[in-house]
Amino acid sequence: MRRHLAHVVTQVAGAVDLRARAPQAHDEALDRLRALVPVLRADHPEADADEDADTDRVAALAEIFGLDALDVRLLMVAVAPDVDANLGTALDLLGGSGPTAMGGHVALGTALELCGLGSGSAEARARLHPSAPLRRHRLLLVHGDGPWLGRTLQAPDRVVGHLVGDDTPDPLVAAMTVPAGGVDLPEAHSVARAVELGVRLVYVRSPLGAPGAAVAAGAFGTLGIRPLVVDLRRRPAETGGASAVAVAAREAGMVGAGLVVLGVDDAIVAAPDQPADLSVVEALGDAAVPVVGVGHRGWDRGWSRDLPLCVEATRLPPAVRGQVWDRELPGADLAAAEWRDVVGLRLEPGDVASTVRYARMLGAVRDEPVGPALVREAARRLGGGAGGRLPGRTSATLSDLVLPDTARQQVAQLISWAQHRDAVLAQGPVHGQGGKGSGLAALFSGGPGTGKTLAAHVVSDALGLDLYPVDLSSVVDKYVGETEKNLERVFHEAESLNVVLFFDEADSLFGSRSEVRDSRDRYANLEVSYLLQRMEQFDGIVLLATNLRANLDAAFSRRLHFVIHFPDPDVPTRRSLWRQHLTHLEPLDASDPVDFDLLAEGVELAGGDIRNIVMAAAYDAAAAGGRIGMRTLAAAARREYAKLGRRMPPGGFADIPPPAPALPGARG
Template structure:
């Protein structure tokens, strides 16, 4: 092995250092020296020439721009990890009791670099390649030259031809889809030309569901450059952008590949973004950043090469799905709505098949929808991983309202198919989103309907917390809303504003500064809604409180009326079906209850829930007495007089 010959010359340098310290002849040194000479018999007489560079080290030096002296320092620092006897030898040279890593001073001595040489010390400086790319680590200590110098496990592995992966880069590694599985794109051709011309930093704008990673991989393939793919969004908790970027560059450098770094929208709003971009700009290997946002010129003075990835059309998505999910298992029209990247589709297909195998049943659309939600990254907007999914069967609404909801669901499901036909949403920078307004009294099913629209489309519902958005300071509300809209676009969720009139209220005549700034917030929302590329649902109890200009921006305005007696009968029956055992000795008259209890669906749910708890306390099934008692409490809670027929 070539590295063995190189270590034999490290041993020669160690022997010279021992001679200068008069260690030769002492029992501890002789024992270590014999072990080292036995393991590295090619030492011979040294002529004082620089330490030779092994083949792996030569490749590493070529990638990271290391000179001969830096190669000597790196090999000497790695020696204790390559052969533990070097650690014992270093301990003796440093006057320690046991094994030790080399100190900065010892490394310079072994490499034949004078300690008073400023250039020598610069080789171990923070901005020098050895430390900038994390090839060497200097431990903290009171004396600069006395600090211990260590080498990472991944670097040691690369020296012996097996570059193991450290935890940060391992967590971020992405297995890309073969670019041959997708049609050639103009963006990939443009990027390939730039890479072939020597471009070191590029940016791919990657909309939701676009093939950003596949575009970058295809470009590197056309430029005949190997690449490694990492995802900043998957970096471990507590790892900052700079550490993550450094881990990706070092890993790629050890493999002699370029870097593809997706999830670069993480740069937005991060205080270390400019420093991270500066690090990547000086990378020893080409870097392609992929983000769902536009390049921010504040990150770097000079602009990178910028291309835009194209979203997969419906046919391309279905073709990728069909590698895992057959047509007889899930129809194509149920796969089209999922705006996933090629890598996500591949991961989802494998997961669906695995889950179906564990469950011992064929793949179905429900498994596909659940897997897509897991991949969406928006699980924090759900009440819990075991939350029940909803469907149109959960809604008890008049036919006209229900038909409008079905039509809205079809729009959401087929949106990408329509968009692929052309700029049907209009020119002038208008967004490709769909907006709906739900109006009606409290408890009429507006929130449940929003969940149904999200669930039937395989999306998660992002319900906006108004307390975290509205701010008393001027301009802060708009900033908070911009973060909400941007996150909703990135996560591909249904954005739900409950009690929307609190944000989208009517603009008024300006009488003071408060009115002017309130009107500015509404004007900002009008503009942002028009340019939004996602699905938005607004719900309000009082439609008249909304600014009239929002009506034009709504594709759907659906009214949820108070339920009539027949609807209340259906609601009560469905709710009571879920409580389990009923008390046959105290039967319920649903027709009477539906006619008498003139409350909305949300109130009826509260009544049945309270009755179920009362029955559990009594240790019986739910009976008429439980429902009547719960009804009286609900009326009292609402501050309304209970119907005479319910009073005892």
């Protein structure tokens, strides 16, 4: 760096001497320049000729980004004002401006003069063309859109900082950087071999649950190269994907890292109905370092002229995932039964590390050891990544589901299938060939209030994922083709967020196809056909709930792995429901004991209705300044039957008097 600044001083001194020999050259600016030259020479003496090039950051930068001697001279002229105020003043005066008039920028004409380039020469324009190394790699910025010689040059702060020895990362890169531990898988060796052979861009398709980031990081680790892993989904909304890639590639080049870019496909195609942003692809290809892009989609042939090397990341085998957990939780007995479900969570290595870190923070705050329950809670909080767009977690478990044994066992089996899906898929394409996805689909059928929605929450919470309920009002559209576009957005977002997709009132979308009598029938059938195909390609978990199973198209049955019926509760089930709901409100009124047998036999309603009765009784008791008893429950049951428009069972609690009326201003 020292000898390069000394060379800039020599260039400035030469330009001053040249101007001094011109007729009528003496003016105040020239006098100031002539006075500055000795000061600059004293501040920047000629460095030793044998300065160690290996420690010279300028030489390393030139080698990585393909700069020649003239590029380096231009860059150093632009860097000069940021490292020496006197040099900045001299460059301003040479450009015909007062000190600091350029605001730290260098007049383009001055830079060309100092580097011996004619201002109108083709070489000068080529050196500063957007495709030239200096600008393509964001090492030099050209400001202004007026006449060519009226523009200015500036070296970005991060470049200047690197050249003076400061490797604090660019704020944009710091915001996008994510940790990613590597894994030793065959795909990682394939990527490493490609990088070793000089392949500049590799694309890793990483379906849900597959360790794409870990494969890419592991490939660089195999070669002894530090990976810089950035996630384009973490970039600020105002920053374009191409700019983010270019800045990240510059950072990787300066610190000698390989670049791993996550969310590449989402940056190229932000939404199914939007055109592809091919500038992102161009930025990936322009990087001066090897780049491994990672995305959920396959690479679209229309995105680039030349197809990058494409690698498919397979899901982590259970043994490898166990090694990742063992690495993050040393000393934990992961073979124990209480850890089995935790180790089976469908997390990538980076997600495992984040989950354990969050669990340790929770444990420290609560003064609890890090055990399975804490790790599962951390996984639930971190799993969906959808922010405020999804409903809050319920922490619902199988014990919260009051169902007949058969239905309960089927829900438990569905959870078990989802937990062991990777182990089964690692054995081969058991879901079939021909573009079929590896997802699981289940139908919950039954009357209102029988627990279908709660079961969906139980499934998502058991898997450490968010539940993504589909808002039908935002999906169904009266215009032809729009419903399919909206549904594609839903499936795409569910795959990107790794959530459990939940269609409530599914019969409104998945209805039976009918004979085509007019154009409305034809388009309605097309919507159902699209759903059939898209569900078959889905790689996640999808749950359907309906009160009217008979209204669903028969073709959906083949695509469903589970069909679970939620029957109206019988007497034993209703007794359990009453006890479960009232447990949260204990102690009850001892002077008016609750007759659970009478409630179970006399109130022939579903679990959701029983919950409403208990909630109404709790408010009535609070208003009366007392506790829940049989009389408040009987009164609430009578009102619930009236609300539902149903006749009370024989007897109708006629022998139970109503509770005492609430007194004005009574407090619980």
